[in-house]
Amino acid sequence: MSCGAVHRALAGLLLLTLGAGRPVVAQAGVTANRDLQFGAVTRGIPATVAPADPIKSGQWTITAPAGTKVQLRITEPNNLIGPGSATMLYTFGSNDAFVQAPAGSPGFFNPSTHHNFTFSGTTTAIVRLGGRVSPGAAQASGPYANTVILEMRILN
Amino acid sequence: MRALGLFLWLTLVPGWLAAQGILVAPHSIFIDHRTRGGFVELYNPEARPVEVELLTLYGYPVTTAQGQLELRVIETPGKDDPSASGWIQVLPRRVLIPPLTKQTIRLLGRPPAQTPDGEYWARLEIRAKEGQIPVTGIDTTQGIQMRLNLEVRTIIPVYYRKGPVSSGLELSDVRATLEPDSIGVRLRLRRSGNAAYIGTVRGSLRDRNNREVQSFSTPIAVYYDIDPRFSLSREGLPPGEYTLQVEVAPERADIPPEQLLRSPPVRASVSIVVQ
Numbered sequence: 232m233s234c235g236a237v238h239r240a241l242a243g244l245l246l247l248t249l250g251a252g253r254p255v256v257a258q259a260g261v262t263a264n265r266d267l268q269f270g271a272v273t274r275g276i277p278a279t280v281a282p283a284d285p286i287k288s289g290q291w292t293i294t295a296p297a298g299t300k301v302q303l304r305i306t307e308p309n310n311l312i313g314p315g316s317a318t319m320l321y322t323f324g325s326n327d328a329f330v331q332a333p334a335g336s337p338g339f340f341n342p343s344t345h346h347n348f349t350f351s352g353t354t355t356a357i358v359r360l361g362g363r364v365s366p367g368a369a370q371a372s373g374p375y376a377n378t379v380i381l382e383m384r385i386l387n
Numbered sequence: 388m389r390a391l392g393l394f395l396w397l398t399l400v401p402g403w404l405a406a407q408g409i410l411v412a413p414h415s416i417f418i419d420h421r422t423r424g425g426f427v428e429l430y431n432p433e434a435r436p437v438e439v440e441l442l443t444l445y446g447y448p449v450t451t452a453q454g455q456l457e458l459r460v461i462e463t464p465g466k467d468d469p470s471a472s473g474w475i476q477v478l479p480r481r482v483l484i485p486p487l488t489k490q491t492i493r494l495l496g497r498p499p500a501q502t503p504d505g506e507y508w509a510r511l512e513i514r515a516k517e518g519q520i521p522v523t524g525i526d527t528t529q530g531i532q533m534r535l536n537l538e539v540r541t542i543i544p545v546y547y548r549k550g551p552v553s554s555g556l557e558l559s560d561v562r563a564t565l566e567p568d569s570i571g572v573r574l575r576l577r578r579s580g581n582a583a584y585i586g587t588v589r590g591s592l593r594d595r596n597n598r599e600v601q602s603f604s605t606p607i608a609v610y611y612d613i614d615p616r617f618s619l620s621r622e623g624l625p626p627g628e629y630t631l632q633v634e635v636a637p638e639r640a641d642i643p644p645e646q647l648l649r650s651p652p653v654r655a656s657v658s659i660v661v662q
Binding site for chain 1: 412413414430448456458510515530531535537540542585587640641
């Protein structure tokens, strides 16, 4: 563990315990830990990343007080937008996302539908995302980009 | 212990090092009309600045036919909707939060004149992004580069209270359904008063000797009538007769007690036969 990690952890802890001189305040939030990585791609050959992939999958950490029930919504693009009017197909399957509490088992869900999660006996969990890109045989060169949004709605 | 647990999680989760996003506290905001002001603190735990945008919207949790809670967002609230989303001012609405820095966001209620006493609701949406994040999927030989911009959003409730407010609950129609590995529990919660009911649902499954064999405890917020579903494990439960006792009380571990509206607990029970 790096000194930076310790520093950040301590700063977060201070926010919890000393925030503006008030007693401990429950907190919530979403943090993106790791971007989705497809590795090297070749024209005409789709590349797939499973949500369970510990290195390539996208990962968020969600935080809320124990017992909190939340609705998770992932907004994913249908494609990546490239140079000019070029697009690259981006798709996902019905089990391409999961949420998992520490020491819990993953609860898979379809990223295109919302999913409820309860922070049972924990204040954090991770959400992971997989997907598939399909570069065409004549895919134009250049940068391709789009946006993925994870939304956490507190329900109680 | 919770703070210690979070500390360990913060320090041990490797992905945290590359994180981007924001922590929000508190996770429920209460504003009193006498001061008209509230606040929320945002913390950037990372080594890079984060762009944050804040919006207000109107919505409240409802239950689906299956008893799942979901947030119903109403883009254009009607006259009868107790919406505060149109008149709660958020300052600032956009902010760039430097690394390891806390930013206080102030909320100011400006209800229209003649707004009746009562509780008004909004949701605060906190959007955080850190510019563009490259996706390592670069085919350098063919010049195809891909990246996804990651954005995170947290939506928390805001309660604006003007004048006397009260809330109560009626609990009815407790039903239990035996499933292969669990006992599904449904119950109707009808709110009274002029404010949302914030409390905790507790269920206790007891055997013929009144010994508790399973239980659950779940925070809940009732804005309008709901019919939520809960679940108890059947693991290790021998066949026999049981009683499920349900209690809902205005108690919450995560919300300051002075923000909870007092009302008597409500209770109900139902008999269950496990085959």
